[in-house]
Amino acid sequence: xxxxxxxxxxxxxxxxxxxxxxxxxxxxxxxxxxxxxxxxxxxxxxxxxxxxxxxxxxxxxxxxxxxxxxxxxxxxxxxxxxxxxxxxxxxxxxxxxxxxxxxxxxxxxxxxxxxxxxxxxxxxxxxxxxxxxxxxxxxxxxxxxxxxxxxxxxxxxxxxxxxxxxxxxxxxxxxxxxxxxxxxxxxxxxxxxxxxxxxxxxxxxxxxxxxxxxxxxxxxxxxxxxxxxxxxxxxxxxxxxxxxxxxxxxxxxxxxxxxxxxxxxxxxxxxxxxxxxxxxxxxxxxxxxxxxxxxxxxxxxxxxxxxxxxxxxxxxxxxxxxxxxxxxxxxxxxxxxxxxxxxxxxxxxxxxxxxxxxxxxxxxxxxxxxxxxxxxxxxxxxxxxxxxxxxxxxxxxxxxxxxxxxxxxxxxxxxxxxxxxxxxxxxxxxxxxxxxxxxxxxxxxxxxxxxxxxxxxxxxxxxxxxxxxxxxxxxxxxxxxxxxxxxxxxxxxxxxxxxxxxxxxxxxxxxxxxxxxxxxxxxxxxxxxxxxxxxxxxxxxxxxxxxxxxxxxxxxxxxxxxxxxxxxxxxxxxxxxxxxxxxxxxxxxxxxx
Amino acid sequence: xxxxxxxxxxxxxxxxxxxxxxxxxxxxxxxxxxxxxxxxxxxxxxxxxxxxxxxxxxxxxxxxxxxxxxxxxxxxxxxxxxxxxxxxxxxxxxxxxxxxxxxxxxxxxxxxxxxxxxxxxxxxxxxxxxxxxxxxxxxxxxxxxxxxxxxxxxxxxxxxxxxxxxxxxx
Numbered sequence: 001x002x003x004x005x006x007x008x009x010x011x012x013x014x015x016x017x018x019x020x021x022x023x024x025x026x027x028x029x030x031x032x033x034x035x036x037x038x039x040x041x042x043x044x045x046x047x048x049x050x051x052x053x054x055x056x057x058x059x060x061x062x063x064x065x066x067x068x069x070x071x072x073x074x075x076x077x078x079x080x081x082x083x084x085x086x087x088x089x090x091x092x093x094x095x096x097x098x099x100x101x102x103x104x105x106x107x108x109x110x111x112x113x114x115x116x117x118x119x120x121x122x123x124x125x126x127x128x129x130x131x132x133x134x135x136x137x138x139x140x141x142x143x144x145x146x147x148x149x150x151x152x153x154x155x156x157x158x159x160x161x162x163x164x165x166x167x168x169x170x171x172x173x174x175x176x177x178x179x180x181x182x183x184x185x186x187x188x189x190x191x192x193x194x195x196x197x198x199x200x201x202x203x204x205x206x207x208x209x210x211x212x213x214x215x216x217x218x219x220x221x222x223x224x225x226x227x228x229x230x231x232x233x234x235x236x237x238x239x240x241x242x243x244x245x246x247x248x249x250x251x252x253x254x255x256x257x258x259x260x261x262x263x264x265x266x267x268x269x270x271x272x273x274x275x276x277x278x279x280x281x282x283x284x285x286x287x288x289x290x291x292x293x294x295x296x297x298x299x300x301x302x303x304x305x306x307x308x309x310x311x312x313x314x315x316x317x318x319x320x321x322x323x324x325x326x327x328x329x330x331x332x333x334x335x336x337x338x339x340x341x342x343x344x345x346x347x348x349x350x351x352x353x354x355x356x357x358x359x360x361x362x363x364x365x366x367x368x369x370x371x372x373x374x375x376x377x378x379x380x381x382x383x384x385x386x387x388x389x390x391x392x393x394x395x396x397x398x399x400x401x402x403x404x405x406x407x408x409x410x411x412x413x414x415x416x417x418x419x420x421x422x423x424x425x426x427x428x429x430x431x432x433x434x435x436x437x438x439x440x441x442x443x444x445x446x447x448x449x450x451x452x453x454x455x456x457x458x459x460x461x462x463x464x465x466x467x468x469x470x471x472x473x474x475x476x477x478x479x480x481x482x483x484x485x486x487x488x489x490x491x492x493x494x495x496x497x498x499x500x501x502x503x504x505x506x507x508x509x510x511x512x513x514x515x516x517x518x519x520x521x522x523x524x525x526x527x528x529x530x531x532x533x534x535x536x537x538x539x540x541x542x543x544x545x546x547x548x549x550x551x552x553x554x555x556x557x558x559x560x561x562x563x564x565x566x567x568x569x570x571x572x573x574x575x576x577x578x579x580x581x582x583x584x585x586x587x588x589x590x591x592x593x
Numbered sequence: 594x595x596x597x598x599x600x601x602x603x604x605x606x607x608x609x610x611x612x613x614x615x616x617x618x619x620x621x622x623x624x625x626x627x628x629x630x631x632x633x634x635x636x637x638x639x640x641x642x643x644x645x646x647x648x649x650x651x652x653x654x655x656x657x658x659x660x661x662x663x664x665x666x667x668x669x670x671x672x673x674x675x676x677x678x679x680x681x682x683x684x685x686x687x688x689x690x691x692x693x694x695x696x697x698x699x700x701x702x703x704x705x706x707x708x709x710x711x712x713x714x715x716x717x718x719x720x721x722x723x724x725x726x727x728x729x730x731x732x733x734x735x736x737x738x739x740x741x742x743x744x745x746x747x748x749x750x751x752x753x754x755x756x757x758x759x760x761x762x763x
Contacts, residue, residue, distance in 0.1 A: 015726075015728055016728050016730055016731070019728060019731070019741035019743070020731075020743075056730075057728065057729075057730035057731070058730035058731070059730075060730075196724070196725075197725070198685075198686030198687045198688070198690075198724045198725035199686055199687040199688045199725060199729055200725075201725075201728075201729065236633075236670050237723070237725075237726065274626075274629075275629075275630075275633060276668075276670075277629060277632075277633065277668035277669070277670035277671060278668050278669030278670035279667060279668050279669065280724070291629070292626050292629075293626050294626045294627065294628030294629050294656075294664070295660070295663075295664065296663050296664055296667040297667065297668070312625065312626075353729065355687070355688035355729035355730070355732065356687070356688050356691050356692070356729075357691060357692070361688070361729055361730040361732075362730060393687065396687070427687070429687045429688055429691065431691055435691050440687075440690075440691070443687070443690050444687075447724060453667075556746070558700075558746070558747035558748050558751070580696040580699065580700065580747050581693070581696055582693070582696065582746065582747055585692075585693050
């Protein structure tokens with residue numbers, strides 16, 4: 001019985017999968033396979049393999065079954081109760097359950113992408129070093145140590161044009177060469193996995209789905225720069241990522257891939273996980289280092305840059321998880337190959353977390369330079385509930401909103417900045433006609449104000465003042481001069497803040513004022529919210545011309561405040577209404593105002 | 594701290610077993626940058642950082658209590674007061690916000706009569722708003738301890754509360 005003949009059952013076990021019951025599904029597969037003696041019946045070994053996230057988290061639990069007869073077949077929304085039937089039909093009787101198969105959009109979702117960094121995610125068992133080695137694992141570091149000088153490794157990365165994937169977009173090769181040029185024989189390497197942007201989770205998925213790939217990326221960087229100790233700074237909110245990475249590190253030590261004289265190659269590298277404690281600002285490099293040292297995570301002025309004086313005063317190089325994820329592919333396939341992907345200024349691929357009011361939320365990896373329209377409509381299936389697209393928010397709380405008119409902007413660092421947004425960590429939050437842009441700005445500002453470390457005044461006090469103004473506007477107490485004040489404040493805060501948090505925090509407001517000024521004006525002058533979103537400005541009544549008498553609002557209402565009979569217009573009983581707005585979201589015709 | 598306040602604080606704090614904290618300190622004492630791992634360990638052990646434990650850590654790691662207090666109040670993960678048996682977390686990240694997280698938060702406020710980062714007097718519930726749990730595909734999202742509840746509605750809040758109201762405290 002040869003290995004490739006075995007039947008493989010791949011079960012998605014990222015955070016999304018586990019919370020939808022992937023563990024139970026796996027247990028059910030193992031139990032039923034054993035009980036029924038399926039191995040003997042089909043004359044082949046059935047391997048149940050847990051994998052990392054494969055992107056389409058909204059459809060979890062995803063199960064792939066690979067058999068010699070049918071090839072790869074994907075089932076979605078699998079529940080533990082269905083496992084017996086799937087085994088019976090698919091594996092024993094060898095007939096694909098067409099009804100339960102993932103719909104064609106799953107293939108569309110997968111085919112429209114280009115997976116480089118995420119090749120391993122969803123294909124291999126993240127806890128198994130052997131599975132990683134089968135996928136050419138640790139080949140890249142071996143190639144570096146055996147046939148390349150550290151300078152050549154840096155040149156290869158420079159040639160690839162790889163830029164920091166954490167948001168800033170600084171050329172990675174340059175960063176490495178700065179740190180290498182710093183004097184001193186003790187240098188630190190840090191992997192920044194403090195992924196705090198709400199709506200972005202690619203770093204988590206990489207750590208959960210392919211932790212060895214990140215370790216190898218760090219080993220290559222350590223060899224090139226001459227670092228002997230590495231930290232991975234992971235958010236405390238990602239317990240599964242911490243657990244899988246810790247397991248991978250332990251195994252690497254056991255098998256001699258970490259520690260002194262790795263594999264007899266003469267390379268020393270130690271690694272440790274450092275857990276964050278819930279502070280967004282710690283994603284900023286100087287704040288992150290302060291946090292590792294055991295202080296409040298507050299940023300400090302640069303220079304000196306970390307490459308010169310970093311952690312505990314030693315030269316330090318910090319890169320994002322996704323950046324390290326790219327490194328091994330660059331070494332394996334060459335810098336020229338990597339540079340051939342993407343656009344003039346942004347090379348390679350980028351992972352985006354597409355969320356919000358889009359049909360298929362999830363992680364997508366596409367070549368840089370793809371149009372935002374293609375990402376939303378071709379890969380992710382367009383807007384949910386057939387509503388009208390309004391804007392997409394790129395780059396999290398530091399980014400900006402991109403309206404429908406410039407949806408053909410390519411996703412690369414420079415085009416997005418030109419459009420008033422930024423790549424950021426790669427979160428794309430899609431908004432439809434029911435999302436109020438003033439409310440979204442208020443939301444982001446509230447987030448950045450809470451997360452400001454409080455060290456410098458423009459950020460600490462300026463953001464608070466801007467937030468007060470925005471709250472006033474959403475409550476219908478806006479004044480005519482407010483828009484100009486917001487713009488003035490925003491520009492001042494951008495110029496005067498110390499670190500990236502303050503310098504980018506006004507972006508969401510400035511970009512929405514730029515593209516959606518009429519919404520601000522409607523709030524201020526007419527005391528109306530055009531998207532029917534801001535509570536204080538709602539009339540709590542049904543628009544009779546728009547109501548199609550469907551009754552969706554009645555079903556959504558938790559307190560029976562909607563009076564509706566079949567074929568009748570809905571009426572909202574203001575006495576009973578608790579103003580939760582469930583009906584506004586349920587109505588597909590914007591018939592409540 | 595005035596005497597009366599100190600006495601009041603002493604009355605509120607139950608007896609703390611310091612040997613657990615000492616064990617954690619022993620584990621990390623030689624590690625550079627050990628303050629955060631020690632505090633995280635203590636938090637896991639006690640559920641919060643009692644005053645006496647903070648003082649012990651200050652003494653044994655040779656850092657000022659003021660620095661410890663600074664760290665404890667800076668990071669959202671650390672708590673200075675005992676926490677509830679069931680910790681309710683509602684995600685208010687971007688994706689959840691546009692899908693209606695605010696009404697989920699308000700309904701919880703309404704039902705258990707506590708606000709953000711507060712604990713009910715009977716120590717049954719602690720409520721927290723959190724920014725992004727990383728499962729945006731299931732927005733809006735709520736968590737009670739380790740159980741995740743996706744696609745939340747106001748109705749589901751009722752179900753969750755009545756379920757957890759019946760669970761034993763021990």
